Each structure stands twice: as C-alpha cells, then as structure tokens.
Amino acid sequence: MISLFGIFLLTLLVIVAIAIVHTRNLFAAVMLTSIFSLLMAANFFILDAADVALTEAAVGAGVTMVIFLSALALTAEREKRRTYTRSAGLIVVGVTAITLIYATFDKPPLGDPDAPVHQHVAPYYIEKTPEFMGFPNVVTAVLASFRGYDTLGEVFVVFTACIGVLFILDARRGVGSMYGRRGRGLHHHHIPQNVGRLLVPLIVLFGLYVQFHGEYSAGGGFQAGAIIATGIILYGLIEGENAALAAIPRPALLFLMVGGASLYGLVGVVCMLLGGHFLDYSVLAENPVTGRQIGVIAIELGVGMTVCGALLSIFHAFAARKHS
Amino acid sequence: MTLIEILGHFNYWVFAILLMVGFYAVIVKHNLIKKLIGLSIFQSAVFLMYITMDKVEGGTAPIIQPDLPDQIYSNPLPQVLILTAIVVGVSTLALGLSLIVRINERYGTIEEDEILEAD
Numbered sequence: 348m349i350s351l352f353g354i355f356l357l358t359l360l361v362i363v364a365i366a367i368v369h370t371r372n373l374f375a376a377v378m379l380t381s382i383f384s385l386l387m388a389a390n391f392f393i394l395d396a397a398d399v400a401l402t403e404a405a406v407g408a409g410v411t412m413v414i415f416l417s418a419l420a421l422t423a424e425r426e427k428r429r430t431y432t433r434s435a436g437l438i439v440v441g442v443t444a445i446t447l448i449y450a451t452f453d454k455p456p457l458g459d460p461d462a463p464v465h466q467h468v469a470p471y472y473i474e475k476t477p478e479f480m481g482f483p484n485v486v487t488a489v490l491a492s493f494r495g496y497d498t499l500g501e502v503f504v505v506f507t508a509c510i511g512v513l514f515i516l517d518a519r520r521g522v523g524s525m526y527g528r529r530g531r532g533l534h535h536h537h538i539p540q541n542v543g544r545l546l547v548p549l550i551v552l553f554g555l556y557v558q559f560h561g562e563y564s565a566g567g568g569f570q571a572g573a574i575i576a577t578g579i580i581l582y583g584l585i586e587g588e589n590a591a592l593a594a595i596p597r598p599a600l601l602f603l604m605v606g607g608a609s610l611y612g613l614v615g616v617v618c619m620l621l622g623g624h625f626l627d628y629s630v631l632a633e634n635p636v637t638g639r640q641i642g643v644i645a646i647e648l649g650v651g652m653t654v655c656g657a658l659l660s661i662f663h664a665f666a667a668r669k670h671s
Numbered sequence: 672m673t674l675i676e677i678l679g680h681f682n683y684w685v686f687a688i689l690l691m692v693g694f695y696a697v698i699v700k701h702n703l704i705k706k707l708i709g710l711s712i713f714q715s716a717v718f719l720m721y722i723t724m725d726k727v728e729g730g731t732a733p734i735i736q737p738d739l740p741d742q743i744y745s746n747p748l749p750q751v752l753i754l755t756a757i758v759v760g761v762s763t764l765a766l767g768l769s770l771i772v773r774i775n776e777r778y779g780t781i782e783e784d785e786i787l788e789a790d
Contacts, residue, residue, distance in 0.1 A: 350678070353682075354678065354681055357681065357682065357685040360685060360689065361688050361689065361692070364688075364689050364692045364693070364712050365692055367708060367712065368692055368693075368695060368696045368705075368708075368709065373702070373704055373705065376708055377708070380708055380711065383712070383715070384715070387715055387719065390719065390722075391718075391722050394682075394722050394723060394725065394726045394745075395725065395726055395727075395730055395731055395732045395733075396722045396732070396745070396749075396750045396753070397732040398732075398750055398754055399722060399750050399753050399754050399757070402754050402757045402758065403718075406757050406758060406760075406761050407715075407757065407761075410761055411711070411761050411764065414761070414764070414765050414768060415704075415708075415768070418704065418768040418769075418771060419704065421772045422704065422772060422775040422781050423780075423781055426700070426701075426702040426704075426705055426782075427701075427702070427782055429701050429784075433699060436695055436698050436699035437695070437699075439698065440691045440694055440695045440698075441691075443691060443694070444687055444688060444690075444691040447686075447687035447690065447691070448683075448684055448687045451680050451683035451684060451686075451687065454680065454683055456679025456680060457679045457680070457681070457682055457723060457726055458679070458727060458728035458729075458730075459679075459728070460727050460728055462724070464724050464725075464746060464749070465746050468748065469746040469747060469748050472747055472748065473733060473735070473744050473747065476735060477735050477737065483734050483735040483736070484733075484734045485733040485734065485735060485744065485747040486733055486750050486751055486754070488747075489747050489748060489751045490751045490754065490755070494751060497751075497752075497755070498755060501755040501756075501758070501759050504759050504762070505758060505759055505762045508759075508762035508763050508766045509762055509765075511769070512765050512766055515766070515769040515770060515772075515773055516769045516772060563734075565732065565734065567754075569754055569755060569757075572758075573758065657762060658761070658762075661762065661765045664769070665765075665768070665769070665772070668772065
C-alpha cells in the first residue's frame, strides 16, 4: 500500500517537473518548484529519511521559494517567447534518459537488504551509536561525530556562498521591492498579517525544539537553522524590513554566521589542545560518552547558527536591493 | 521478471526522468532563471537517487529504539550526505541568482541570446 502511494507521489513529481519546464510564467514556475519540493519531502519521508524530509520541507518549500521570488522581483516575471532549436536538445536528453534507465536494471531493487551500500560502514554506525554517543539518532551521530569533517566542510561552503552573495549584492540604501508598498509589509492585508503573526512564534519555537532535541528525534542544526530562518523571513514579509532588522540586526546576523562557523572549528581545536585528534570529542569530559555529547551539542549549535545567519543574510541582501 | 521486481526500479526511473527534465531546461531554455530552476530539479533528482538507496525492506528511520532489539533500520549514511547537500544547494542557488540579478542590472535582460548579442 505504501509503495503504491510512493508510485503515486513519484508520478506527480514527474508531472510537476515537466510543468515547471514547460510554463513561460516564471512566477508559476517558482510556485510549482515549491510544490515539487513538498512532494519530494513526502517521498523522502516514505523512504525512511525523516531528517532529510524535514530539511527539504523547510529549505526547498520555504527558503528557496522566497529567494527565487525576490530574484524575480528584481528581474523579469515572464520568459520571452523564442524560436528554439528544440530537436537537438530533445535527442540528447532522450538518448541519455534511455541509457540511464537501461543502467538502472543493474541496480539492486528498492529495499534490498543485501545491496552493497548497506554492507560497508552503515551497520557499524547503527550498532555503535548507542554505545559511543548515548543518544538514539544515528543520522545526528554520523553528521556531527563520525563524519564531522564532512559537515565542517559543508558549513564552510554555506558560509562562503553567503559571503559571495553579500559581495555581489552589496546592500544599497532604500526600500526593496519585496516589502510591499513603502516597505511596510502586508499592512493592508489583515488576514495574512494576523495569521502570520500567530505563526511566527510557533515556527521559531519549533525550530528551537528541532535544534535542541535533534539528538533524540529527527532534527539537528541544519533543519533548525532553516526553520528559524523561515520564521524570521515570514516576519519580515508581513511586518516590513525595518521590523525584521529590528528583531535581528545585520551585525547580529553576521555574528551568527561567523560565530557558528568559528564555534565548530574551535571545538575541534579545543579537542586537539586537550590531547585528542581534531574533532575527537571524547576528551572534552572525563567520561568519553559525555564528552561526545558535549561536542555534538556544541557543533550542532554552530551549524544551526551559521545556517540561520547565512539564509537570513541572503534573504536580506536580495530583498533590500532596489529594482534597477 | 515479476511486476514487483520491475516496480522495484521505479524510483530509479523517476530519478532518470527528473534528471533529464532538469538537464533539458539547462541546455535548451534561454532564460537564465529557468536554467537555474532546471539545475535545481537536476539536483533534486540526485537527492532522490541517494535517498532511494538508503531504504531497507521493513526498515524504519535510523533512530534507535532500545526496547525493540530486532528492529531493522534504514541506512543513515546517504541521509547525512543529502541533508547537508540540500542546505549547501540553497546557498549556491542564491549565489547563482545574485549573479543573474547583476547581469540583469548590467544588460537589462536575463535571456541568454540577448546578452550574447549585446556583448
């Protein structure tokens, strides 16, 4: 039954993707992208990836759509009608699709427990997490501890991309087009404004729960950062830029971004100073399990701060820019 | 091959189709924002492939339940890789969009052929 539902969702996904590419209205395309992400999140959930579903729902359906919309507000809303040479593209895409589908028959079918991917390090992670970490979420354990180097790299990629956006779109004085007339947000639309006001504290509270309960249930820094960022972005959209910047000023955003990434690196250096390897948290306390828990909580906090600060800075950079 | 065995590859077919739909938008469309949307569909297709690989028959999300010792768990590793990739994906997407905004300010258009003509 659940696999039938999965097939239904995947078919919808293909239809939405074709509609996104087909439509000339970029606004509609962006809205469909949001629906695409939500369907993708539902699919991830069916495939047992609760943490990934949470991230995709917050980032794909929330933040990505807002950033796309603010870029549309600065460029054009419609794609121009063109006479393409479609045939060459269609042939390339068709041949590659057939080759890829032919290649999938070599892959083990969905859910095969003997697939090579399940034989390597995954059983070790699942078996050792309760003993090494003392908390049940294996995804958080792998993310923050077993493969902490990878995550450090990813955090710095997010950080660098955000610095790039801030350099390319230097904030100019004035009110951007994303905040409605005179930058007062949705001042004249009472229903979205009041519903939004009710939702913002709940979204931020849920984000904090996801951050600090991420070791015991689905969650962690990446998801929490994205969820809190969507809450603040919603606040900015309904109350205007000044209110959003009064809640979290630009220096505070930079502090979150830089402080989070530094906190992550600093935990690694402290581990080295205490006689362990870089990001080997077991030396942080007398009991290695407690030490690892302290390390995981600290770096998850760093990840959450960086992601939240970076996404909000990117949003403000787009939203504060005037239409040329 | 029975029907179940064939449907066991359905996720991978959707992966291939989505990958190619995104690729088509990148190579055929002239609008730069449309190209980036295509690129993010392409990226989502890769995410779908990784998450499809993590599923184990009869498994559940990899959050250990000590009172159920025989429970099977799905593979946590692809989930970790994709979880971070989603957040990295949105920040690189924002970088691409900021370049498009600047291109629009300089050339007054986001259609690739008009930009090439203006140069």
